[in-house]
Amino acid sequence: MAQHRTGPAAPSTTRPGSRLGGPAGRERHADRDHDLALAAGFVSGDEASIEDVYRRWSPMVHTIARRTLGDDREAEDVTQQVFLAAWKGRHGYRPGRGGLPGWLVGITRHKIADALSARTRRTELAAVTARQEQEPPVTAGSADEAVNRVLVMQALERLPAAQRRVVGLAFYGDLTQTQIAARTGLPLGTVKSHLRRALHVLRRALEQGGTTEGRAAAPPRVPHGAAHA
Known part of the structure; x- marks a missing residue:
């Protein structure tokens, strides 16, 4: 009976860690679970969770505010206002595609618009005062x-x-x-x-x-x- 030779097995094209069970996949899964737990605690009113949420996402909020406003102090004020507003309005949070960070980004945009409006009002008032003093x-x-x-x-x-x-x-x-x-x-x-x-x-x-x-x-x-x- 003729015998068929088998060649060497083809090398695997799967990269290490690319599957959910690999190290990278497990890490991503753990991060997602951690974020979901933070969001759940925050929305439920767990006061300790606000510190964790702030540490987790305040750099993101501050970066967005700093890029738009161009001022560190205003960006810090906006960051504080965002998390205060989020805590007060946490019962209105609905998990969506962006999760809690996406919700925080939406609040950030509103607070940035408020900061820009306040800046405009201050500039207008200062300009009026300066003209009155100089003219x-x-x-x-x-x-x-x-x-x-x-x-x-x-x-x-x-x-x-x-x-x-x-x-x-x-x-x-x-x-x-x-x-x-x-x-x-x-x-x-x-x-x-x-x-x-x-x-x-x-x-x-x-x-x-x-x-x-x-x-x-x-x-x-x-x-x-x-x-x-």
């Missing part, structure tokens, strides 16, 4: 405009955070109401309500503040885009 005496009309601008900035600072953010995106970002709703995740009706109430407060501040000659102050102009959905 020679101005006409009554120009003085009225400067006073009105200061009154508006002060009224903005007193608005609730949600309304202040919507107004900032409308006035400084020149976004429509629909774009604001998409940016913030708020319902369009809520955006319209926030903007309407905020403008009412600003108009009232101008009416109460008046002008240098006692004339009725002109109401703030609504940006063209914000007046339409």
